[in-house]
Amino acid sequence: MPEAIPSGGRSVVGTRHPRSDAVAKVRGEAAYVADLTFPGALEAAVLRSPHPFARIKRIDVSRAASLPGVAAIAYAGNTPAIPLDFAIKDQYLFARTYARYAGEPVAAVAAHTKRQAEAALAAIDVDYEVLTPVLSIDEALAPGAPLVHPQWRTYERSAGRVLRGNVCGYNRIRRGNVERALKRAWAVVESRFTFSAGIPGYLEPRAAVARREPDGGLTVWCGSQSPYSNREELAAFFNLPLDKVRFVNQFVGGAFGGKILLAAEWYAAALALQCDRPVRLVFSRHEDGLHVFARHGGRALIRSGVAQDGGLTAMQASFVFDGGAYSGYGNGAALIATMLVSAPYRIPNLDLEATLVYTNKQIAGPVRAPGGPQATFAKEVHIDEVAARVGCDPVTFRLRNMWDEEDESPAGQRLRGVSAKRVLQAAADAIGWGTPCRPNRGRGIACSWWFSSCGRSEARVEVRADGSVHVTSGNPEVGTGAATGSLPIIVAEHLGTSPGSVFLHLADTADAAYDSGVGGSASTFSAGWAVLAAARDVREQLLSVAEHALEARRDDIVIGEGRLFVRGSPEHGISLGEAAALAGGVVCATGATPQIDDPSLEHPARLEHHEFAAWLAPSFTASAAEVQVDPETGRVTVERIVTAQDVGTAIDPAGIEGQIEGGAVQALGFALSEELQFGPHGIMNTGLGDYLMPTIADAPDIQPIIIESPSHEGPLGAKGVGEPPVTTPGAAIGNAVYHATGNPPHDVPLTPERVWRGLAQSRADTTSAAEFPHETAKTR
């Protein structure tokens, strides 16, 4: 592994710069897929099942095919009969014998106008036999429940993956002897939680344009988080040579995990392969809502044992997540939940399990920090309940039990750079923990941990004779600013120039700079490594050129202000462009992510069906929130959110603050208002008017606090940044509501009705008031 943290100072890393795409975006010049024009393009539309569960007896497209303007129809009858490439092979491109959620694609049409395409959809005859759907976890797990996948036994699946009827994922971590420890505990506290499903909430609905090329290849214009892996998947599915398939990524109007998997691209491509013209498919908001990869709904049961001195002795936790109709990437949330629930606390006896179940609902997917907001809410509100039981202040209780350096994770990973106490203390101090609160106000705190991911990434850095600096990375710019913020900063740091002068090329698979995509807080980590390696190489080459040109010793040459000059005599130097000209017109280098091994586990025997227990460069995050609760209506107003996040090395502090602030408001939506509602005919709120994301009027004052504790694995000491800040603020809001009302909230989101019912409950229930006196609550 190359040197992660360079010795010596840093001049650009850690400073504030506008992102390199900011000007194009404020001018309205940044092009998203729907902004592209393709003369003569056909418009596509997708026919979706109106039933949550139905058997498809017959599909007849002949009437539709004869309608005016119709150029192509794709459906199960004329597309490959092979399942999509997931760990459980349970899904086809178009519904075949069964349609398993209301909104599942059944056919797609390309026509000269959108209106013609939609008219053709209405003329496709589908004979459905409506079946009884499974619409909740309870229904899915009930004895004798109808099977969402009647043929589940025939499915191929990857080794170790649990599949049993409606259960399509299960994992468990066990340590010590929980039963005995709970029996011996001074007190046992039990909490049950439920969570509603949600949407990623990106503003740009999904869209794609696909065009068959004269050489038999296919070009796809998309706005994806992972164009390279999407391309591999699509090429394999349609049996096209990989080098003939090109994905051209555009600016992406937000993604948040919801644009990792192929969507509009599939149907545009399936149609384009039958046509001589480009096919354009832009989802409407309603359609995007039907095709969503949702944040998992689910439930949790947590039971903890505590000693009289406030030490946690045991935890038993059981999550069940609603995976929807197909397993997809849904098991990630279950794996992560078991890793989060007992952390970052030292608990010697653990039994932590999570189950993923099939239902006839939209597929649950990898939404920003899968399982993170849910598991963090559950465990952190539960921890406050335990603290209350032992009569201890929530911050003191956490510090009492929190991991220190060299402590071990649930599966026996020795932890280094444990900043849990630092972030907790920083958040507590910033919110004014311990100072009095007005009536009906409350403060809450929450702390958690997360991982960094390192995928495969390649980059090219070049300095041209005109002095321009170019970076080609396959890392898509989806809004987070990893590509347009931290990558230019890393390059500028090494080439002595300003980030604003670094030109970044958007991901295009024709450029052959592979990247495994945005997800798992991986961008700055993996693409950062690739760009760092290339930039270091270019720097060395430039120094060699300058050595000769300036007749100076290498050690005496300084790179800065876009020039190479001799230390002490800045006039004796050459510009970067001149150096490139001397080197034959261009100085360039490629770089790739080094091999970074997963941390080792001392106790792998504690794991059952768990393949995500070793966490690379883990980081810690704490949030504190202050809320006001209206006792008459139950309405919660969030007044402040503070989030202290350990980011390793803060390469791009402005970008990091943007992630923390955006994460806080997404978490606020998760905690208070966002809720997908399902009726007998599927999702009832696909629109943005009835799925309530926070507006600027709902957003509180947010204070981001960056904590640096450099990692040994990340480029320049970085850790993953994007996901952690959406995990803790919701839990902090939950605890703030707990302390404002005296009633721990257990059902998320905390709608006014639920909070009001909680208030009524705590007014009626004097025992709970004795357990948690109002006087104490008010000082928090």
Place this chain on the structure above:
Amino acid sequence: MPKRVPIRICVNGQPREAFVEPAASLLELVRGTFGLTGTKEGCGTGYCGACTVLLDGQPVNACLVFAVDADHRDVLTVEGLTTHEGGLHPVQDAFVACGALQCGFCTPGMLVSTVALLRRVPYPSEADIRAALAGHLCRCTGYRSIVRAVTRAAAALAANPENPALPQPARPRGMRSRA
């Protein structure tokens, strides 16, 4: 095929003519017919604000306005904010400087609404800003940087009031908000 209707409309200071279907929205006209794709469509139903343009100086959701209703009126889109020499409007400058954008999809709508706000209320309080922009969803930023950018733009405009000279609104109107 419904009969198309001729309209005349002033877009970003330029007189334009078009034949539009009676049911076509102002958003389709601006993006499709005129190719001004800076204005975005996030929902098409009036809830996200990404499609906001100024119609006679007032912010409207272009997805909810019929193109025919813009006949003989003034439309300002994000493309009309830059000066003739291509320089950024102070509001655009402030959004860049404050990092008030990430994916940028909400940005064009936020910008034109801010321009309308600052013409009506040159020194807005934070509450004014939050009220004026409540019809715009942003999923990325958490809005804090947007509040700062608007404040910064107000200060910049106050320091140099004739920059840039944009048409004044015909009449002030109440704030729009989500349903």
